[in-house]
Amino acid sequence: MVSASETRNCALLKAIPDAIFWIHKDGTCLDYQPPKNFTLWASGGNPGQKLQPEGIENLSDRTYIGKKWWEIWPLEVIQQCREFLERAIATLSEQVLEVELSGNDSLCCSQFPPLNSINYHPYSSSIYEIQIIPSSENELLVIVRDLTHLKQTEAQLRHELEQKALQLHHTVLALEAEKAHRQQIEEILAFTQFSLNRAGDSVFWVNSNAQFFYVNEAACLSLGYSREELILMTIHDINLDLPKNVWSDYWDEIKQQGSFTLECYHQTKEGRRFPVESTVNYLEFNGKEYNCILARDITERKQVEAQLLETKTAAEAANRAKSTFLANMSHELRTPLNAIIGYSELLQEDARDIGINDSEFLEDLRSINTAGKHLLALIGDILDYSKIESGKMQLFLESFDLDKAFTQICHTAQPLIEKNANQLVVQFSGELGPMYADLTKMRQILFNLISNAAKFTQKGKIEIAVKKQVRSAIPLVFTPEQESSSNDLFVVFQICDTGIGMSAEQLNHLFQAFMQADASTTREYGGTGLGLAISRLFSQMMGGDILVESELGVGSTFTVYLPMEVKLLQAGGNDWQEPSVPTGAIARKLLREDEVLEQSKP
Template sequence: MSLGQKSYEALLEEIKELEKENQILKSTILSADIQQTKVSDLLQFTQYSIDTISDSILWIDENGKYVFVNNAACKNYGYSKEEFLSMQMLQVDPLFTKEIWDAHWQEILEKKTFTLETINKRKDGTPFPIEVTVNLVEYGGKKYNCAIIRDITEQKLNEAKLKQTATRLEEVIATKDKFFSIIAHDLRGPLGTHREFAKHLSERISDFSESEREINLQVLSESSENLYSLMENLLNWARNQSGYIQFLPIRIQMFVLIQSILELLELSIQKKQIQIQNQIPDNLEIIADQFMIETIFRNLLTNAIKYSFINQTITIGYEKIKKEGEIPTFTHRFFVKDEGVGMTKDQIQSLFRLDKKVSTLGTNSEKGTGLGLIVSKDFIEKHNGKLWVESEPKIGSTFFLELGQIAIE
């Protein structure tokens, strides 16, 4: 009886131990399941992260063959994963050859990680700049290049914009320097000379004969005219740069406008006995800003007179140029031609640049700043037109200007 009871109690005790072990086993299994779920979730999260980032991730073996690509690579390049995994990187990088890849692989083995820029092309053949971060990784006993690739098209565009901005800033600085140079030297010099001459004339006017007074007064008048022209060009240029000059097109009778300018320049024309041929049709009317057009032609004619010799001819002409297209249009083209000193190719290339001082003495040692042509070019561009010159040394110069399109009549 006692022995039987002990056997039963021992058996019961064993059952209890087994139940405990069973509970521990269940708990262990549950913990393992939870851990496996966490690992699975982490792997899914990692895969999701790799597939949803904007950068392309590509694994490449030592032969340049793709062995893994993420979704971003497919999206960025236009290939499916199946297409990618059947390709080599040489097929998307036009700068690589087999020999270059072999050298590149050796560089990867040596440096293990580095960054470079190159050009890749999409499935449709479109090239785009990329930044590649190279990473040497080992997996399953093999070595791979885990390349993280970023499209830097926008970055390159921004760099180009920065370069343009820097260039524009240099132009602005040159403009400012030229402005102060004109004020400090080119304007101050003539003003000082004019003042001294006027003072000298006023002190000795009674000592001069009638003819001498007339000559000196003519010189003083020309000096005043030159100063006024210089000051007007300077102010017009400064106002135009600041945006203070409004574009106000009206109907202009061009023959009458040219004649009025020639009357203002009559003294200089007579002094050199220059022949003027105004070939503008007397019935020609255009729509343009009168102030700007008058300034342009005054500058061109002043220069033509300045660089002409005695008894030469200046011609002002016009032609209507037909522009081909679906809708026939014409362009107003004018020209001012002289037979004077002319210009070299280097002078022509620097003619309309503010950062290049182009001012040659006239045939009677007349001075200038080159600012008049720059103002004229700015005003022509307000009319969506263009200004250019054809010239040869000792033969003369012809300035052409077009004022945009007009409808066919």
């Protein structure tokens, strides 16, 4: 009869949910208790085929009893457990290890799935804890506990914890980024507020009811109100030029245009009005409409503009007075100069009549006559320039034969060109026909340019060419009035020399009155610097212009363009303007200028 102790032990073993093996030290399985709630599965066949469970009451499985433990367990477990079993037998101490099996192997037998195998898959891995307890010198108690579900649960919990930690980390990072972004926005907002308050211009935000929504400190200072006072006011209170009855139209116009700038007046708290330049911008913010007005006090600018206008008016009056004075003085000087020239010629005739042969005396008389004519020519240039400057120069248009006029000009200029041992080459077909223009001014233009070429060329060549061209082939920019004119045919005069030429810097002084290339030119060649300025102004008065190309040390080419039929300008159209170097008015590159040379009138 079983003792009470054995009964208790039997009940205790049955309560243990793990598989239990009693193994002799030689490796033989003495007894075996399968795990609780275990089902015996068929080996080598269909994993889903169940066998009848063996009775648990006997606490043994006849299949295992009598076999060696290495015949029962898979090879993978045998390799890991051998050392622990031997150590437990040798030391009689408890040994614990964990093993992991993959596939459809079971630690109990290939027939037995992992413990707690309700959701078992034949190819899932399983983890076991093996506890080896020596019960005597010859026997070992081996308890096999299925940790698969526990490990999976731990792994799942660990994975979920890691995911939660990662999510929490991302959340913390996002919160820190959001905090940094908010701090940056707050700093920008504070800086913007600081900048607006200390801006030199007044800033007003106005809503659709003309009420102030925001004002900066500059606005408060300029108007003498506090911010609390201005916030309760409207734009009509400070801008008397904007009454309430026009506000709706004003608002619609701003909304349509988006932005514009205007000048108006603001009124301070004390009633003082001052001019401002206001830039108005239409804005929408948070679904509401506003006008952002930037106002700048332009009191000083208006004062400067008024002073400049007054100075300009005074300068124009002084300039007209100067031109009138020069014109009057030129007339006053011409009379005695003509007398000096006339008497010098009479003295030369009288000397010849009475037989005076003193060469020095005769040379003095000729010098008086030459100097008088030279001075008369200079006074004539000043008179012409004064008339142009004062707007009183007029054109005297007439019809003349251009071939004959050009031939006379070349014949008259021949001695002047030969004076410096220069060679004259004329390219002229003789088929130019009639021209309607101011013959005197055209002759003066050509003589000035030919005299320039002759003066600045030594033992060289001067070429004079003339031809007709249509307006579309001329490199000039015409005004709309000139474009609509019927003057489609132009005459082109070209004077080329092989003289000293000009540099790029000297181009800046070209066609400027009383200016020459440099001081050395004036000392060496003389002149007042009016010839070219007058010549170009005469050309422009007749609807043409003068262009120039030059290279230092090589020579210069001046080209004159004049309409074949000159039209009188409308009233006020011949007002004088300071001539500029013709760079923007041409369609090709201009290289150099030529020095201005005073000319004797023909």
